Amino acid sequence: MRVGVLGIGKTPHKIQHEKSLKDLAVEAGRKALHDAGVSPSDIQMLYVGNVGSVGFNYENSTALMVAHHLGVVPAGAVRVEAACGTGAWALHLGCVAIASGLYDTVMVMGCEKMNDLATVEGTSIIAQAADSKEEYFSGLTFPSGTALTARKYMQAYGVTEEDLAHTSVKNHYYGARNPSAHLRFECTVEEVMNSAKVADPLKLYEVCPMTDAASAIVLCRPEILEAQQSRPQVYVTATSMGSGTWYQATDSLDDGYNLFARPAARAYEMAGVTAKDIDVAEIYNSFSIQEPLGIEGLGFAKQGQGWKGAKDGSTWLDGKIAVNLSGGLLCKGHPLGATGATQAVDVIEQLRGTAPEGTQRADAQIGISACRGGPGSVGAIHIYQREG
Amino acid sequence: MTVSAIEFSRLGPSKLHLFAMKCSKCKELSPWWERSHCYKCGHDTLTEFELAGTGEITNYTVVYYPPREFLGQEPYVVGHILMDEGVTLPAPVMGVNPADVEVGTRVAATLRRMKLGHEGDIYYSYKFVVDDEPAPKKKAPAKKPTARRAPAKKK
């Protein structure tokens, strides 16, 4: 598969009380159009990922609203939703649209505005992305549900809270250097350990903030991008999606591993590469434990070993495989519908060589983004390649 | 979460009881929400199987930032409880200092208020309290909390 990346754009990722959901989506969309050098009328289909606007913003029909205000009418527009994997799903549908041959140029977008409501309301709405009536009826929320996975991992592999804290240290190091990140401060292992408890064993610096943001990508048939050699020649070379359990109670560590490992296997085959060929990775980590799990699922480390790279340097900028040079979701936040699209934008920037200073991997050629959603329900893998 | 009165009528009564779902094919127990899907073998016919109410904690977290319905009760423990019959359920564990809870603590079920539906009535359901009684002699073999399926193999 080979889908051209014609343009990318994203808003800052932080609390932005002055911007509505519509404002964020239009801002990202316009940036992507401008970067692609196309006008709204060139977009033949719009995919807008959004998870919770009914709850957060008391509005539905996000794609129809964005299509109107971005000016892509009369092209078709549809909303995409797959819990926290939404942005990656929008990207997948865009790739499928191009690969099918039915469309030449499409836009995919993810957007979310979470901060119009108080934290406790927001947490309850996010919980609707899991089973709020059955499993989360027991007083769980996403942080506490994931905390159960963290403890399971620690028990199974003899990993301590301090071992896991290194993941936050690495993410914050790069988040501090990312101008569009929500949290921009470095921290030490001790500061992570002393940060306030959110859901034992997860602490404040191990969970992502609630963020407002939108990210967009203009995709095209490869011939269109090839004909514009002055543009960075970055292509999406694999898009592989899978599902997993809807309930945390019956989710095992192997289930979590397979959530990424199965679609990753197909993705590597699709792109004609192996895990060893990857230079940069954006791995979903709304909670720090998910980064080691993702590193293992993508084949960068054995099960139970994924946490080590943050401590020994092998997942830092100059390590064997650089993971989350954007600061990850821990620093960028997790605007639910936008995240998967933001991950794509961040990998593409690495391959283009336009990542912020101090976070640019030297000569990055092949990148991967891994997004997940729900209690263990969505696995979404994309591989990107720079040519020439 | 908010729930309408109609939904409450549909969901409410079953929440008073502590039960699992028993697969008519493989006889294994799945959690109570698997009304049409056996987690173990995928079969589509399951029947209610009443649980005695005792079990042990195999995993837990302590919630400091609760959802709306649990406001005022934090910090509280939510555990994965391996019931003596061999099925694991998530549930709050109340009336105990979180520091006194650990994997292996025995617990027993009781009835508690869970939340008010936004249009519905009061939801009652089971929560757990620490159980001083010893484990029953004949216990279902404890299932390990991790490996259940073999890791993915590359095609």
Place this chain on the structure above:
Amino acid sequence: MATLTSYGAYVPQYRAPLGEIQKFFGRPGRPRSRALATPGLDEDTLTMAFEAAREALKGERGVGAVITATQAPPFALRKLSSTLARALRLDDGAVHIDLGANATGLLDAFRIAATLDVGPTLVVATDHLVSYQARVADVLSAGAATAFLVDPRTSGFATLGQQARVHDEVFDVWMLGREQEPRFRMEVLFNAYAAATGRAVTALEAITDRPTGRYTSICPSQPHPQVLRGLARVGAKPEQIAGTSFVGDIGNVGAASVGLALCLGLDASRKGSNLLALAYGGGEAVAQDISVTSKPKGVDTRSKIDGGEPIAVGTYYRWIEGRQQSPH
């Protein structure tokens, strides 16, 4: 003759610091109770009833009737007794009866249970009349539940004997319709309690020929320590109520009060003991003769009262505020 075959008691584990609450509101005087047994935010009269009933039933499901007595049902327009029966998975077809109105409900329920011919009857008295702010210093509101299995056919460990009843029109403690908390005149309560219970025990003496002073113990409902002192006027000796007094430890548990006193009396009883259950509410008093025919298996009610976990005054008020927002 109706007999008791089993019983259970539930006292919530939390103890609110009445002394600090009084200080907080600048109320003078010594707190009348050491602490208040306070149900957790996720507890109410139904969940407490469930706990007590489960202890009494010990897994039994074949119950012919369920009678609940409370002044604070968590919901209206639906029976507490029915919901309790459903939660306990009792057999279909049982009679469900809700009693309300005042603190004599348990003894009213015994009277009804003795006449029903439906097999074992589960009788549960449960209460938590919440008072807000300074009022709690007078009303001593606390929560608890007690459950009894009454069987007219089999012989249990105690026989429910005769009852004597009196009623006067009194305005001591009352609540209108759906009001949030009770209104009260405590001094009227103290006098009315003494007057009505006095007439009730005198009437019972006439029926049973057993003088009040000859009971092994007296198990009185007790909204306030003052009413226990007043019992001396009706012929009660201190040793008869020493073992069944608890209001000075955990406060006023409303309709569950006479039940809790009775549980204490039964725990300490043996073959040949005679207990006098005595309940007062809203001007009405009921005196019940109970003869213990074999030593019952106790439920250690005293430990449930004496145990408990102190909560801070801030926690107490955070819960009270939570209760006002979602009333229960």
